[in-house]
Amino acid sequence: MVKFVKVLPIAAKIGTVTIRYPYAKPIVTDSFRGAIEVDPSKCTGCGACTRICPPKALSLNIEGGTAILRYFVGRCIFCGMCADICPEKAIKITKEFELASEQVSDLYIDVEHEVVTCRKCGSKFVTSKLLNKVEQKLSEFSKELLSLCPRCRRVEMLSKQVYLR
């Protein structure tokens, strides 16, 4: 009882510490991790983030002629691993945590990418952005091979070797 009395002057001095949420802005610390944000201009659609994401909140799928990098907030555990791993530094961890919505579509955020079609088998194997990036890094590169998917490149190379002699 005596101990409790000691608290009173301290409380009087400091005053109210709770805030009038949601009317007042909540306090979030520097290290707080909320929803992520993918910068479409930086993202190449490589899919590395989808492979590290523990709950598979991120996915990369080819639908028609586009590759869609989809972020489903509903599954995100806010671990930030995607932001750590993204080779393009395209992912930002925001402080956003008020994510509830009545519309399920609000929980999905898509980044769309154009895809390249293999000139031999017609499979869609890479986004044009990633292909361009790789091309830029390799100065002496055969354009002919670049437009083939990995499997067709193997067969093409073998045919070249076989029919050379």
Place this chain on the structure above:
Amino acid sequence: MGREVNPESVLGISVRRFVMVNKCIGCYTCEEVCKFLNDEQQFIKLYEIESGLSKPISCFHCVKAPCVTVCPTNALIVDRDGAVVTRVTRCIGCTSCIIACPFGIPDLLPVGHVVKCDLCSKLRSEGLEPGCIAVCPTNAILWGKPEDITRMLREKTLLKLVEAYRR
């Protein structure tokens, strides 16, 4: 009679491992032994070029390897013997190496990292030859410095010529 071939002129890149497709009899021994050594994964694989004609392809261990150049995490490195190997713990599965490899060699595993032929690192560390090279019945697979490969190819062509002359 096979013309003398220099791998670089065929592949457009200088390499440390080469399969002489004209010597290969398509027996699948290399593929099987690779599977046996690597937990059912095939890092050397035969493809049917035309009906009844299958030939193997695997990593060429390029001297200036495009895959190594593009890897953003240095997961791909050139080891002491010049083999290009993957450090899987560093790989983030960005697939850049797959796109960069002129021969489409690296494979992405569902768990999210890339694997490829490491020229049997383990066997080499014990002083043994890579599996496929050791078992190939026609000695069609060569590995070493690019100069050595060219020299071996030249010797083999000469030997063939001599044999043909003797008959």
